[in-house]
Amino acid sequence: MRKKIVGVIGGHTCTDEVEQIAHELGKKLAKVVGLLACGGLSGTMLAICRGFKDGGGVTIGILPSYNKDDANEYVDIPLPTGMGLARNVLVVKSADVVVALPGEAGTLSEIAYCLQFGIPVISLRSWDIPGVIKVDTVEQAADRVKEFLKEN
Numbered sequence: 001m002r003k004k005i006v007g008v009i010g011g012h013t014c015t016d017e018v019e020q021i022a023h024e025l026g027k028k029l030a031k032v033v034g035l036l037a038c039g040g041l042s043g044t045m046l047a048i049c050r051g052f053k054d055g056g057g058v059t060i061g062i063l064p065s066y067n068k069d070d071a072n073e074y075v076d077i078p079l080p081t082g083m084g085l086a087r088n089v090l091v092v093k094s095a096d097v098v099v100a101l102p103g104e105a106g107t108l109s110e111i112a113y114c115l116q117f118g119i120p121v122i123s124l125r126s127w128d129i130p131g132v133i134k135v136d137t138v139e140q141a142a143d144r145v146k147e148f149l150k151e152n
Contacts, residue, residue, distance in 0.1 A: 003034060003035055004033050004034075004035065004096045004149050005033070005035040005036070005037050005060070005094055005095050005096055006029050006032070006033045006035070006036055006037070006095060006096070006097055006098070006099065006145055006149075007036075007037045007038065007091055007092060007094065007095025007097070007098040007099070007119075008022070008025070008026070008029070008036060008037075008038050008044070008045075008048045008098070008099045008100075008101065009038065009039070009044075009088075009091065009092075009098060009099070009100050009101065009103060009106075009107050009110040009111070010022065010043065010044025010045065010048070010100065010101030010102060010103045010107055010126070011043050011044050011101070011102060011103035011104055011106075011107060012039075012041060012042055012043045012044075012045070012103075012106075013042070013043045014043045014044045014047065014101070014102065015102075018044060018047075018101060018102050018125070019043075019044070019047040020047075021101065021124065021125065021138060022044050022047035022048045022051060022101055023047045023048070023050055023051035023054070024051060024138045025048060025051060025099065025101070025124065025138045025141060025142065026047070026048045026049065026050065026051020026052035026053075026054065026055060026057075027051045027052070027054050027055040028051075028055070028138055028139065028141075028142040029051075029052060029055070029057070029099070029141075029142055029145060030051070030052045030053075030054075030055025030056050030057030031055055031056075031142075032142055032145055032146045032149065033057070033145065033149060034057055034058060035057065035058050035059075035060060036048065036049065036052045036057055036058070036059045036060065037060045037062060037091055037094040037095050038059070038060070038061060038062070038091060039061065039062060039063070039064070039087070039088075039091055039106075040059075040060075040061015040062060040063050040070075040071045040072060040075045040078060040079075041061070041063070041064075041070065041071070041072060042072060044101050044102070044103065045061070045072060046072040046073075046074060048101070049061070049072055049074035049075055050074045052074075053074050053076070058076050058077070059074055059075050059076045059077070060075070060076070060077045060079060060094070061075035061077070061078045061079065062079050062081060062087050062090045062091045062094065063078055063079060063080045063081060063087065064081065064082075064083060064084045064085065064087050065080055065081075065082060066080045066081075066082040067080055068080050085106060085109070088106060088109050088110045088113060089113055091110060092110050092113040092114050092117065092119060093113075093117060093119075095119060096119070096148070096149060096152060097119065097120045097121075097122070097144075097145050097148040097149060098110070098111075098114050098119055098120070098121045098122070099121075099122045099123075099124060099141050099145065100121055100122065100123045100124065100126040100127065100132070101124055101125065101126055102125050102126050103126065107126065107127070108127055111123075111126075111127055111129060111132060114132075115129075115131050115132070120133065120144075120148045121133065122134075122135055122141050122144045122145065123135065124136075124137075124138070124140075124141045
């Protein structure tokens with residue numbers, strides 16, 4: 001049976017508050033699903049990977065460069081693509097469900113890919129877009145991820 005993967009998207013930089021939210025979300029998600037896919041770099045990606053590893057999960061970083069060493073220190077499986085921002089499609093397509101944290105245009109593009117491909121996307125303090133499920137807390141986000149993984 002294929003293992004389920006949660007994707008988490010967000011900014012290359014983040015506030016201390018978003019870093020704390022991402023870390024806590026990572027710990028909670030690791031109790032729901034064993035694999036996390038993200039962009040594998042800094043900011044939100046580093047915080048989510050750190051939390052996911054603290055929770056006992058395995059992290060996958062889908063990198064924009066050809067260099068595995070570009071991955072943050074909490075990425076277990078670095079996947080260098082050499083695709084630049086086009087790798088955003090791979091981040092989304094690798095996931096069964098995606099959680100969006102605050103970010104900028106790259107995060108917005110990943111949300112759009114989720115909607116185009118029919119991948120459930122949960123927004124935690126991120127973009128408010130029709131078709132995206134808004135939640136207010138880390139617990140609500142983890143619960144929604146759990147629901148989607150049970151359904152599929």
